Amino acid sequence: xxxxxxxxxxxxxxxxxxxxxxxxxxxxxxxxxxxxxxxxxxxxxxxxxxxxxxxxxxxxxxxxxxxxxxxxxxxxxxxxxxxxxxxxxxxxxxxxxxxxxxxxxxxxxxxxxxxxxxxxxxxxxxxxxxxxxxxxxxxxxxxxxxxxxxxxxxxxxxxxxxxxxxxxxxxxxxxxxxxxxxxxxxxxxxxxxxxxxxxxxxxxxxxxxxxxxxxxxxxxxxxxxxxxxxxxxxxxxxxxxxxxxxxxxxxxxxxxxxxxxxxxxxxxxxxxxxxxxxxxxxxxxxxxxxxxxxxxxxxxxxxxxxxxxxxxxxxxxxxxxxxxxxxxxxxxxxxxxxxxxxxxxxxxxxxxxxxxxxxxxxxxxxxxxxxxxxxxxxxxxxxxxxxxxxxxxxxxxxxxxxxxxxxxxxxx
Ligand SMILES: Cc1cc2nc3c(=O)[nH]c(=O)nc-3n(C[C@H](O)[C@H](O)[C@H](O)COP(=O)(O)OP(=O)(O)OC[C@H]3O[C@@H](n4cnc5c(N)ncnc54)[C@H](O)[C@@H]3O)c2cc1C
Numbered sequence: 001x002x003x004x005x006x007x008x009x010x011x012x013x014x015x016x017x018x019x020x021x022x023x024x025x026x027x028x029x030x031x032x033x034x035x036x037x038x039x040x041x042x043x044x045x046x047x048x049x050x051x052x053x054x055x056x057x058x059x060x061x062x063x064x065x066x067x068x069x070x071x072x073x074x075x076x077x078x079x080x081x082x083x084x085x086x087x088x089x090x091x092x093x094x095x096x097x098x099x100x101x102x103x104x105x106x107x108x109x110x111x112x113x114x115x116x117x118x119x120x121x122x123x124x125x126x127x128x129x130x131x132x133x134x135x136x137x138x139x140x141x142x143x144x145x146x147x148x149x150x151x152x153x154x155x156x157x158x159x160x161x162x163x164x165x166x167x168x169x170x171x172x173x174x175x176x177x178x179x180x181x182x183x184x185x186x187x188x189x190x191x192x193x194x195x196x197x198x199x200x201x202x203x204x205x206x207x208x209x210x211x212x213x214x215x216x217x218x219x220x221x222x223x224x225x226x227x228x229x230x231x232x233x234x235x236x237x238x239x240x241x242x243x244x245x246x247x248x249x250x251x252x253x254x255x256x257x258x259x260x261x262x263x264x265x266x267x268x269x270x271x272x273x274x275x276x277x278x279x280x281x282x283x284x285x286x287x288x289x290x291x292x293x294x295x296x297x298x299x300x301x302x303x304x305x306x307x308x309x310x311x312x313x314x315x316x317x318x319x320x321x322x323x324x325x326x327x328x329x330x331x332x333x334x335x336x337x338x339x340x341x342x343x344x345x346x347x348x349x350x351x352x353x354x355x356x357x358x359x360x361x362x363x364x365x366x367x368x369x370x371x372x373x374x375x376x377x378x379x380x381x382x383x384x385x386x387x388x389x390x391x392x393x394x395x396x397x398x399x400x401x402x403x404x405x406x407x408x409x410x411x412x
Contacts, residue, residue, distance in 0.1 A: 001370075001396050003027040004245035007235055009224040009258070011037035013200070013382055014360075014374050015250030016207050017389025020124065022248075023214040025393050030244070031216055032237060034223035034254070038204030041252055042382065044275045044348030046297045046308040047200045048288060049121055049383045050139055051114040052167065052192035054107045054159060056358025057379065058097040070313075074327060076295035080314035086256075087313060090269045093356035104162070106358050109407035111163045113360075114380065116402050117387030118196065124386060128213075130206030132198045133301035139195035140289035141167065142175070142335060146187040148293055156190060167192045181283045183337050189289070197288045199301045200382055224251075227261050232370050246370045246396055253316075253351035255361075255375035263367025264410065268376045270316055270351035274324050275308030281342035294331035305342060307332050311352075311379075320349055354378050362391050362408040372396060373410065 003026035008019045011033035019031045031037070070079040097106075125134050143149035153169070160166035167190035176184045178191075211218065219239070227233040227247065235242045251258055259265035284305055290297045299306040307328045325347055333339040355361070355376040365371035372395060374388050391408075394401040406412075 006246045007242050007244045008248045010250035012040050012042040012252050013385030014388050017386040018248050018250055018374055018392040019211055019216050021389045021393035023216050025397055029216040032219045032222045036220050037208055037218055041350035042204055043201055044350055045200050045382050046299045047198045048139060049118055050195040052195050053380050054111050056106050058094050058358055059103045060098055060100055062098050063095050076310045078312040087269055090267055090356050093267060097357040109359055112403035113384045113387045117384045120386030120390055128210040132203035132206055133303055134198050136196045137287050138191055138193035140189040140191050140287050141292050142189040142289050143187045143292055149187040152190055165194050179285050179287055181285050181337055182335055197299055248372045248392055250374045253353040262373055263365045266361055267356055269354045271354040272312040272314055272349055272351055273310050275306050275348045276328055276344040277306045277346040278342050278344040280305050282340060291335050296328055296331040352379055359408055361410050362388055363410045
């Protein structure tokens with residue numbers, strides 16, 4: 001398709017990155033958001049840009065080991081039981097994806113997308129001169145229990161065998177030497193040196209400035225509702241109609257609510273997570289790290305500090321639950337030699353757009369060829385957003401993409 005007029009629906013990292021690559025291709029881009037640009041899930045996440053997170057959540061054992069945890073109080077993984085047939089159907093599909101063969105094919109697709117996105121970050125940050133605390137120190141997967149540390153060796157070997165990179169194993173004393181703020185009696189860690197991290201709010205602010213420099217018009221508090229009419233159709237929004245040659249739907253966890261516009265209801269559930277953000281505390285670690293046994297992540301930046309994670313399936317529940325936030329600090333303090341409660345000036349939640357097979361949908365709508373969907377980026381949307389944006393531009397241009405797009409098709 002020749003560049004013409006395009007409307008991008010959704011101002012998260014996926015929509016903004018799509019707008020960026022489309023503007024670079026010569027499209028005249030309008031981006032609309034029902035709220036504020038960059039203020040949803042792409043705002044308070046942990047900022048890991050992590051090829052290490054190549055294996056999806058659905059894997060053999062996920063149902064038998066993880067689901068029972070969801071019923072325990074204070075578990076990082078929680079399901080709020082509700083009479084919700086769509087959520088039950090989602091879990092049934094999730095269970096069907098927990099086979100070794102499916103995990104390996106998903107990981108191969110995600111590996112392509114993760115590395116493409118990391119290259120896009122390098123390019124965007126350099127070319128647009130975005131100040132976002134981009135650091136390439138890698139990421140630590142930290143363990144208290146030696147059995148759990150040892151058990152990751154199998155996954156690490158698998159990553160090396162399939163994708164040609166792996167983590168370096170650190171025993172307890174080596175970890176304490178690398179990161180002296182951690183307790184000496186931890187079992188150790190795996191260090192993925194290939195990972196990077198950013199400050200998501202600053203990246204989104206820098207990307208917004210880059211979009212505006214490139215002529216993209218951003219409309220906030222304007223929600224898409226439908227596409228009507230024949231041919232390219234007219235986008236109906238809460239602030240009046242918009243006409244374009246093509247439309248990109250990047251509405252994150254809200255995407256299933258646009259089923260009429262897309263022509264199918266995509267199986268995406270909101271997976272709620274929390275974060276706490278403040279200035280760097282005394283004894284701030286140098287490396288971003290995941291405390292694997294508690295599923296809690298720490299992100300240190302030059303400009304601040306964040307603790308985040310937990311996963312709750314509770315529909316579109318927008319309350320902030322104190323006990324979920326407390327879980328973050330209660331877990332994190334078990335790993336530090338000294339823990340003076342940091343000051344947090346932002347308490348945040350976000351809805352991850354969760355798909356049952358761990359892959360996003362990046363494809364044309366089944367009912368309108370000029371509507372492209374880019375949604376369902378699970379727990380790695382910050383890591384994969386720019387790679388998705390580049391793929392969206394390639395698909396609209398009819399260009400051969402840098403990697404195989406078939407695994408991301410809607411009808412897979
Ligand atoms: C606690 C936590 C930590 C995380 N940490 C990481 C991490 O370290 N690394 C990583 O890679 N990922 C991480 N993630 C996941 C990542 O944040 C998400 O996958 C990613 O932000 C999704 O981006 P998105 O653009 O699809 O969605 P969003 O950022 O949610 O953007 C979607 C946008 O669409 C808009 N919208 C919705 N409906 C409409 C409509 N009808 N009309 C107009 N606009 C609409 C919304 O207002 C919103 O702004 C984390 C998530 C959480 C919750």
